[in-house]
Amino acid sequence: MKRFVAVFAVILGWTSVALAATPAPLTTLRDLHALSNAQANQSLPVAFEATVTYAPGHESLLFVQDGDFAVFVLDTAKSNLIPGDRVLVQGITRASFRPIVIGKSVTLLHHGALPKPVPATFDELIHESRYDCMLVTVRAVVHTADLRISPNRRLTYLQMLTNGGYIDASVDSDDENERRDLLDAEVEITGVAGGIFDGKMQPTGVLLHLSSFAGVKILKHTSTNPLSLPVTPMGDIILGYHMQDQTQRVRVHGTITYYQPGSAVVLQDGAKSLWITTLASNPMQIGDVADVTGFPVAKNSTLVLAHSEIEDRHVQAPVKPQPATWHQLAFRSANRPDGHLYDLVSIEGKVMTEVKGAQQDEYVLASDGQLFSAFYRHPDPGSHIQLSPMKRIPLGSKIRVTGICMNEEANTFGNDAELPFNILLRSFDDITVVGKPSLLNIHNLIIVLGLLLLVVIIVGAWVWMLKRKVHSQTDALATMAQFEQRRSHILEDINGSRPLAEILEEITEVGSFMLHGAPCWCEIMDGARLGKRPLDVTRLRVHSVEIPARSGPALGTLFAAFDPATPPANAENETLSTGMKLASLAMENRRLYSDLRRRSEFDLLTDIQNRFSLEKNLYAQIDEARQNASVFGLIYIDLDEFKGVNDHYGHHIGDVYLQEVAERMKQQLRYHDLLARLGGDEFAVLLPLGSTRARVEEIALRLERCFDAPLDVEGISVQGSASIGFAMYPEDSATGDNLLNVADAAMYVVKNSRKQTASRTLTV
Numbered sequence: 001m002k003r004f005v006a007v008f009a010v011i012l013g014w015t016s017v018a019l020a021a022t023p024a025p026l027t028t029l030r031d032l033h034a035l036s037n038a039q040a041n042q043s044l045p046v047a048f049e050a051t052v053t054y055a056p057g058h059e060s061l062l063f064v065q066d067g068d069f070a071v072f073v074l075d076t077a078k079s080n081l082i083p084g085d086r087v088l089v090q091g092i093t094r095a096s097f098r099p100i101v102i103g104k105s106v107t108l109l110h111h112g113a114l115p116k117p118v119p120a121t122f123d124e125l126i127h128e129s130r131y132d133c134m135l136v137t138v139r140a141v142v143h144t145a146d147l148r149i150s151p152n153r154r155l156t157y158l159q160m161l162t163n164g165g166y167i168d169a170s171v172d173s174d175d176e177n178e179r180r181d182l183l184d185a186e187v188e189i190t191g192v193a194g195g196i197f198d199g200k201m202q203p204t205g206v207l208l209h210l211s212s213f214a215g216v217k218i219l220k221h222t223s224t225n226p227l228s229l230p231v232t233p234m235g236d237i238i239l240g241y242h243m244q245d246q247t248q249r250v251r252v253h254g255t256i257t258y259y260q261p262g263s264a265v266v267l268q269d270g271a272k273s274l275w276i277t278t279l280a281s282n283p284m285q286i287g288d289v290a291d292v293t294g295f296p297v298a299k300n301s302t303l304v305l306a307h308s309e310i311e312d313r314h315v316q317a318p319v320k321p322q323p324a325t326w327h328q329l330a331f332r333s334a335n336r337p338d339g340h341l342y343d344l345v346s347i348e349g350k351v352m353t354e355v356k357g358a359q360q361d362e363y364v365l366a367s368d369g370q371l372f373s374a375f376y377r378h379p380d381p382g383s384h385i386q387l388s389p390m391k392r393i394p395l396g397s398k399i400r401v402t403g404i405c406m407n408e409e410a411n412t413f414g415n416d417a418e419l420p421f422n423i424l425l426r427s428f429d430d431i432t433v434v435g436k437p438s439l440l441n442i443h444n445l446i447i448v449l450g451l452l453l454l455v456v457i458i459v460g461a462w463v464w465m466l467k468r469k470v471h472s473q474t475d476a477l478a479t480m481a482q483f484e485q486r487r488s489h490i491l492e493d494i495n496g497s498r499p500l501a502e503i504l505e506e507i508t509e510v511g512s513f514m515l516h517g518a519p520c521w522c523e524i525m526d527g528a529r530l531g532k533r534p535l536d537v538t539r540l541r542v543h544s545v546e547i548p549a550r551s552g553p554a555l556g557t558l559f560a561a562f563d564p565a566t567p568p569a570n571a572e573n574e575t576l577s578t579g580m581k582l583a584s585l586a587m588e589n590r591r592l593y594s595d596l597r598r599r600s601e602f603d604l605l606t607d608i609q610n611r612f613s614l615e616k617n618l619y620a621q622i623d624e625a626r627q628n629a630s631v632f633g634l635i636y637i638d639l640d641e642f643k644g645v646n647d648h649y650g651h652h653i654g655d656v657y658l659q660e661v662a663e664r665m666k667q668q669l670r671y672h673d674l675l676a677r678l679g680g681d682e683f684a685v686l687l688p689l690g691s692t693r694a695r696v697e698e699i700a701l702r703l704e705r706c707f708d709a710p711l712d713v714e715g716i717s718v719q720g721s722a723s724i725g726f727a728m729y730p731e732d733s734a735t736g737d738n739l740l741n742v743a744d745a746a747m748y749v750v751k752n753s754r755k756q757t758a759s760r761t762l763t764v
Helices: 002-021 029-033 122-127 176-180 234-240 326-330 442-465 471-494 500-514 570-601 611-628 642-649 651-666 693-705 736-763
Strands: 045-054 061-066 069-075 085-094 100-111 135-150 153-162 165-171 186-197 203-210 216-220 250-260 264-269 272-277 288-299 302-316 344-356 360-367 370-377 398-407 421-424 431-435 520-524 529-531 541-547 556-562 632-639 674-679 682-686 711-713 716-718 722-729
Touching (some): 029 045, 045 186, 122 135, 135 176, 153 186, 234 711, 272 288, 326 370, 344 370, 344 570, 442 471, 471 500, 520 570, 541 570, 556 570, 570 611, 611 682, 611 736, 642 716, 651 711
Parallel strands (some): 165 203, 272 302, 370 421
Antiparallel strands (some): 045 061, 085 100, 135 153, 288 302, 360 370, 398 421, 520 556, 711 716
16 A cells, blocks of 8 residues: 555656646737747747737638737638637747747637727837737828739738838738729728748838728828829939938948948848948958948848948958758748848859859859859959959869858748749859769760670670570660660760750650650650650550759650550669650750850840850851942940949949940841940940941931930939941951951040040030
8 A cells, every 4th residue: 555655656746747847828918929039939838819800811820919919820720710700829839020829729719899900100010019910000192002913812912101111011802993092092001010021030111911901991082093194204204203211320230241342241240141232442351340331221022231331340250151051041931030141151062064254253053953053243343353263163073152142032031932042252262172073974974885885795796606595685685785875876966966856856766665666755845745646645554754854843744655455564664764864964955055155145234245246246247248249337336424323323223224225225226236235335236238338327326316315224314325436348347356446446536526525615
């Protein structure tokens, strides 16, 4: 009896310890709001009552409120609820922008009234955490009311101006009549307050959630229908521009991890990093501690500090780059601050190709089966930084790159998705070779296959000399020999100039050969079908494999058809798998070649042809003109005062200005006139055979006059002009180089004449 009592006491003690180790659930939203993110990340249990204020049926999320406290709930049970439902939420806490709840069960208690909405201003919503997830009322003027459509949702998205800044609202309705009456109307909007965030869960704006247009009350309709406004000439829209910006200057502190004089600085402090735009070009040292003041800007869900002034403290506190994998840098989650935007990181990858461009040098790398780019932006020609020669690295080498993580998509706020990124290099010293190219490449593979073929032939001769003692083995080896020979030819053709369609046709023929004559064909993603497809495949047993791409959707599908009476065999999988790998290699090789060819002939900034393409076409046209005794013209264009645009507005505006200039000049040309950017602010136009001097003068005048109207560059009116000269073949020169020089000299005569005229005008 005493032993039983003792054992019972021990068991009771263990039970008490276990119960004491499990924390009691949080039963009120007040208790939940008192948690820090670190505490919430311990998955504390919750069991509280609250009222649903927003519950979209297409997503597993809820906003609930009880009194003066509200919280965001991930409803894993996907309960069918509506605003006003009183519910019991049971689950655990988790860290996010602020603590949230993972609801394991949400039980409907009864339906009741919604909480009374709290009047709120822009400053209160953007600064005060107590309004997060609360039902609020805001007064605003509607600027846009757009329909947004996704596979499982149709909603109206509003952008509204309040006294203090812009806020957005999403309304779960696509009522066109409601949208039409909202433009420029003063409204009182009632919804659940939420936020717009970047990939690190840093707030970049305010977003209200509404279940219907019942939450939008029009206080004052617009006095004028927007479509009845008088038409404003496109060049005069700046006359309607007006802004009162009360954004206050802020100061940040951190370590410089990237610096491009006259353009940008990246500052990092612990897990936080920030892109800073600046016109400063004074020397700064990467790794120095700096203080920066500027004006915060949130654009496309990304935080930027603009119009900044930087004070380099000249105290070194280098940031250690964070080692990462492709999946770590690409991962985005809606409720986890796991993003690496603008962080200093390092990642290893295999060099697939490298491209030297006019504005930047780029390495395309493969890591974890995915592609990304590491690029080095050329310094401005007028800066004190000298351009370093591009670091040549053998293809196939494994390298480690260190730099700034740049997301290709500005809005990084997604639901557990992987989005593309690139690495911005500070210098070529950020590249470290950690592994030489593998010996397993196509050239060595061909040699190995050739040796294998030779071995097969020797073995076949030896078997024949033994009077076919193993006749069945000899047939198998002969079949393998033919297969290896044809595969070797296919590998050679992939690196040659044979058309892709013919290579794919031969792959299907080899597959049919290895499958003893079974029909084999290929269907690629553009809809083309290659090979021999039976007329009626419904009566046959069809085996297929997808042709994968290095990234993105499959490139196509490889098929083989068999008699339904024959059972599946391993040879089918092996043959189609081999054919799939050859087809994937062929298509990826041609895709890479096409991309590299375009990069070599087109200017990446303006998307028109570059100097290399112009000179190639010029020399070819001279040869044709000599044979046909024809004439043509070459026009040389140099933008006036382009450096002033860069100095006054910054290099980004300068780049957009060049793009607008190129587009405007293209509109003055015919489809067979070739416009090219020679570099910097210099352009040229190659006219076709038969272009007379009068025709060339006409086009040159049109190009000059197209600068009469100011250019609208991202809301900035820029008055441009250009100095233009031209040369005629063969009247001015019969060689390409001299023709370019003559046109260039003619242009400079015009430019100097303008300068002298301006100087005389000032003197008078």
